[in-house]
Amino acid sequence: MRDAPKAFWSPLAAGTALxxxxxxxxxxxxxxxxxxxxxxxxAAQANDWVAPQATADNSYFGPFMAAxxxxxxxxxxxxxxxxxxxxxxxxxxxxxxxxxxxGPRTTSGNRLVYAxxxxxxxxxxxxxxxxxxxxxxxxxxxxxxxxxxxxLIGFFAAGFAVSMMMRRIWQ
Amino acid sequence: MSIPLYDSGIASGLLSGIxxxxxxxxxxxxxxRKLTGQFTLRDxxxxxxxxxxxxxxxxxxxxxxxxxxxxxxAVFVPTLFFWAILLGGVFIGAxxxxxxxxxxxxxxxVASGRIDAVVFAIGMxxxxxxxxxxxxxxKDFYLAGQGPTAQTLPQLFGLPEWVILLALIIxxxxxxxLGTILERSRGGPFxxxxxxxxxxxxxxxxxTSASADARG
Numbered sequence: 001m002r003d004a005p006k007a008f009w010s011p012l013a014a015g016t017a018l019x020x021x022x023x024x025x026x027x028x029x030x031x032x033x034x035x036x037x038x039x040x041x042x043a044a045q046a047n048d049w050v051a052p053q054a055t056a057d058n059s060y061f062g063p064f065m066a067a068x069x070x071x072x073x074x075x076x077x078x079x080x081x082x083x084x085x086x087x088x089x090x091x092x093x094x095x096x097x098x099x100x101x102x103g104p105r106t107t108s109g110n111r112l113v114y115a116x117x118x119x120x121x122x123x124x125x126x127x128x129x130x131x132x133x134x135x136x137x138x139x140x141x142x143x144x145x146x147x148x149x150x151x152l153i154g155f156f157a158a159g160f161a162v163s164m165m166m167r168r169i170w171q
Numbered sequence: 172m173s174i175p176l177y178d179s180g181i182a183s184g185l186l187s188g189i190x191x192x193x194x195x196x197x198x199x200x201x202x203x204r205k206l207t208g209q210f211t212l213r214d215x216x217x218x219x220x221x222x223x224x225x226x227x228x229x230x231x232x233x234x235x236x237x238x239x240x241x242x243x244x245a246v247f248v249p250t251l252f253f254w255a256i257l258l259g260g261v262f263i264g265a266x267x268x269x270x271x272x273x274x275x276x277x278x279x280x281v282a283s284g285r286i287d288a289v290v291f292a293i294g295m296x297x298x299x300x301x302x303x304x305x306x307x308x309x310k311d312f313y314l315a316g317q318g319p320t321a322q323t324l325p326q327l328f329g330l331p332e333w334v335i336l337l338a339l340i341i342x343x344x345x346x347x348x349l350g351t352i353l354e355r356s357r358g359g360p361f362x363x364x365x366x367x368x369x370x371x372x373x374x375x376x377x378x379t380s381a382s383a384d385a386r387g
Contacts, residue, residue, distance in 0.1 A: 005363040008205075011216050011347075014198035015223025021190035022224060023231040028183050030175035031247040033191050035275035036295070043299035059310075060303035074179040079278055081188015082195070086282035089196035097367040098284035101203050101271070108370075115287040118270015119277070119294020120301070122263050126274060127302035128313065129259020131249065133273035134191075136256070138221060140249045142228035144323040144335060147251040154260025155267070162268040163210030169269065170207050 006093035022142055029074065032139020036126035038079040041070040043123070060127075103170040114169055129154075174241050192279060201283030202366035203271025210268050213359035215350030222343040229339070233332055248323060253316030270294065 008014070025033050044064040047055040055061050064070040090096045102111035126132040129151055131140065137155060140148025163170075198220045199205040208214025235241040267273050270291045272280055277295070280288025306313070325332045354360050 005367045008199035008216075008363050009197040011198065011219030012223055014194055014216075015220040016227050017197065018191070018194040018220060019224035019227025019231070021187065021194055022228040024190065025187040026228070026232060026246045027174050027235070027241075028176050028187070029179050030177045030245065031179075033187060033275070035273075035278060036299075039274055039292075039295045039299055043296045043303070046296060047300055047303070058303055058306070060306040074184045077181045077184025078188035078191070081185040081190075082192035082275065082278045083188075083282045084185070085189035085192030085194075086196040086201060086279040087192075088189070089193045090201060090283045093197075093363070095196070095201070095363055095367050096284045097369070098286070099370055100286045101280075101366065102287070102370075103204070111287055112290045115270045115272075115290040116294040116297075118266040118268075118272070119291035120298035121266030121294075122270060122273060122291075123266075123295035123298025123300075124302045125259045125262025125266060125298075126295075127259070127299055128262060128309075129256045130252070131259075132263060132275065133221075133267075134275040136249060136260075138224060141225045143232065143246055143248045144229055144325060144332070145248045145251075146318060146322045146324060146327050147249040147256055149324065150251060150253060150256050151260040154257040155264040158261040158264030159210045159268050160264075162265040163207065166269060167211065170204060170211060170271075 003094050005095040005097075018138075019142075022139060025139075026142075032135065032142065033078065034075055034131065034135035034139065035079060035082070036123075036132035036135060037073075037075040039123060040064070040127065041073060041076065044070045103168070105171065106169055111169075174235070175245055191275070192282065195276060195279045196283065199361065199363065199366070200276045201279040201285065201288075202361065203280065203285070203287060204366050205361040206273075206276055207268060207271055208354075208359055208361055211357070212353045213357040214361050215346070215354050216360055218346055218350055219343075222339070222346060226336070226339055226343060230336060233336060244321070248321035250320050251316070251318030251322060252314060253318065255313045255315065266298075 022033055041064060044061040047061055048065055056065050100108040100111050102108060129136055136148050136151040141152060199216055205214055206217060209217035263273060272288060272291050274295060277288045277291045324335045
């Protein structure tokens with residue numbers, strides 16, 4: 001018999017902890033938290049492994065490659081930290097669950113296809129927006145940047161619209 | 172000693188990341204069902220956690236500046252490129268509703284053992300690569316609608332910063348109340364027990380709660 005996982009923190013408690021972590025990041029580094037910046041650097045590196053010349057010539061990835069190892073950056077260490085912090089939290093609270101998480105009416109195979117498709121949309125969108133939910137939505141909005149709130153309007157509007165069209169995935 | 176320290180070294184990255192990951196996991200954001208529950212109105216955690224964090228940090232930065240401990244333009248403020256940022260937000264909202272995560276929460280999903288989060292991350296690398304390969308033809312769109320450098324809401328509306336902060340707090344309070352009513356009427360929010368259960372039990376959970384909904 002498994003031990004029951006510990007309850008999640010209340011949104012107010014978790015949000016306060018997240019806000020303080022973000023404030024500390026601003027105080028230490030002068031900028032906020034992020035995530036998609038790492039994906040960009042990883043993608044540049046991955047493209048370089050497959051097609052080095054074409055990647056160096058590419059107008060978006062090229063500058064990352066020209067600057068040296070794209071993965072040697074603060075954002076890489078931050079994402080490694082996220083993995084460690086989330087794993088410590090999940091482990092300590094008995095919340096690690098190795099599975100394909102899906103809605104009850106979706107098969108695991110379909111869920112993985114949706115995950116790949118959704119990931120591709122998010123990867124493309126984050127480059128278009130110059131940031132993601134962490135970098136623009138959270139960190140940008142915490143500086144009261146207009147850019148952060150414009151991002152959040154697009155994010156929530158599309159989230160509700162697409163979710164209504166595709167209820168079956170999760171319900 | 173003046174702040175910010177402008178330290179972007181390895182230790183600083185690891186520290187920020189560990190706290191960030193720990194808080195996101197504690198909020199339940201390693202679970203794609205909890206995350207997407209926001210858009211089916213069954214779980215308002217995304218709105219509640221995000222707004223709380225934005226307000227806590229924004230008030231903190233305001234206090235640091237007001238006390239004179241930090242200069243007016245000391246931290247990075249992103250600049251608006253209206254069309255690309257709006258459409259980028261649309262793509263991320265759509266991808267989140269379909270795929271179950273955003274970039275940061277997918278890392279938390281991986282750390283919590285979710286195989287779908289690993290596949291989502293592979294999708295992000297592919298999507299990012301597609302963007303890079305079509306960057307030249309869409310560059311004009313990417314740069315369209317540029318706003319004033321590092322513009323903030325107080326500058327946009329010509330209001331003092333405390334008024335904007337107060338307005339955000341009021342919006343958050345209304346959202347919290349409304350969200351709690353909506354999520355309860357839909358059998359939410361998702362609990363750790365529900366989202367961490369192995370697949371067969373997860374289906375049981377969903378079906379019992381669905382039939383409970385039908386009865387209630």
